[in-house]
Amino acid sequence: MPDRDERRSSTPEAGARGARIVASVLSADLSRLGEEVGALEEAGVDWIQWDVMDACFVPNLTFGPDVIAAARRHTTLPFEAQLMVANPDVLIARCVDAGCERVIVHAESTRNLHRSLLHVAESGGRAGVAINPATPIDAVVNVLDLVDLVLVMTVNPGFGGQAYLQSMEPKLRLARAAIAATGRLIWLEVDGGIAPDTIETCSAAGADVFVTGSTLFGDPLGMAHAVQDLRARANLAASRVSAGGAATA
Numbered sequence: 001m002p003d004r005d006e007r008r009s010s011t012p013e014a015g016a017r018g019a020r021i022v023a024s025v026l027s028a029d030l031s032r033l034g035e036e037v038g039a040l041e042e043a044g045v046d047w048i049q050w051d052v053m054d055a056c057f058v059p060n061l062t063f064g065p066d067v068i069a070a071a072r073r074h075t076t077l078p079f080e081a082q083l084m085v086a087n088p089d090v091l092i093a094r095c096v097d098a099g100c101e102r103v104i105v106h107a108e109s110t111r112n113l114h115r116s117l118l119h120v121a122e123s124g125g126r127a128g129v130a131i132n133p134a135t136p137i138d139a140v141v142n143v144l145d146l147v148d149l150v151l152v153m154t155v156n157p158g159f160g161g162q163a164y165l166q167s168m169e170p171k172l173r174l175a176r177a178a179i180a181a182t183g184r185l186i187w188l189e190v191d192g193g194i195a196p197d198t199i200e201t202c203s204a205a206g207a208d209v210f211v212t213g214s215t216l217f218g219d220p221l222g223m224a225h226a227v228q229d230l231r232a233r234a235n236l237a238a239s240r241v242s243a244g245g246a247a248t249a
Ligand code: DX5
Pocket: 024, 026, 027, 051, 082, 155, 156, 157, 158, 159, 160, 161, 162, 191, 192, 193, 194, 211, 212, 213, 214, 215
């Protein structure tokens, strides 16, 4: 197993901006998980997101810390776990022990979000916070001091291959403003329906981390092409906006 200091990091660093492309392994061939995470490293993704689902918080059941630990031996890529479960507190420390440097807790999944995010740090991990499409950004503004990533879901969580919700873009702009107001380096991540025809307006709305599953694993030109194409489109849209222009030509 690559030990902690051999692994790369997904920490938001000053200056090193630019779009990050993150793989959701929900769309991978789970019968060959070790090979798939190795191939993701070859393809140039920045890190891997594990969609932990319990068939209670979301209508699907996936994998937990044991599967994550098994995959840990096959790559030096950073891991984050998105806990789509009804009782995240029982899984936080186990996900960190399994090799996740970040654990993302859904604001809707816990009675005490502040305590759950503190528990991630106490477990040796870095915390992220996620909100579902119906949840306003106000639900997380009081915990931005505890996280290095905010995840705005662009689909209702539970499955890959769903249509992107463009109606989330106003909320992305509010999230970007709330993050800027903290003066801290915090990633703004989106997840669900990210594809060549959706990533540009999403990037222009303020996102800088893009989770992708079906686009990445389904690209007929291969995963490396998908990563390069998505990253180029996101960076171009962001540079157009910062130059005062429109997101797309
Ligand atoms: C859905 C998951 C997503 C999903 C993304 O609940 O959290 O990560 O796998 O898959 P695509 O990119 O196919 O929408």
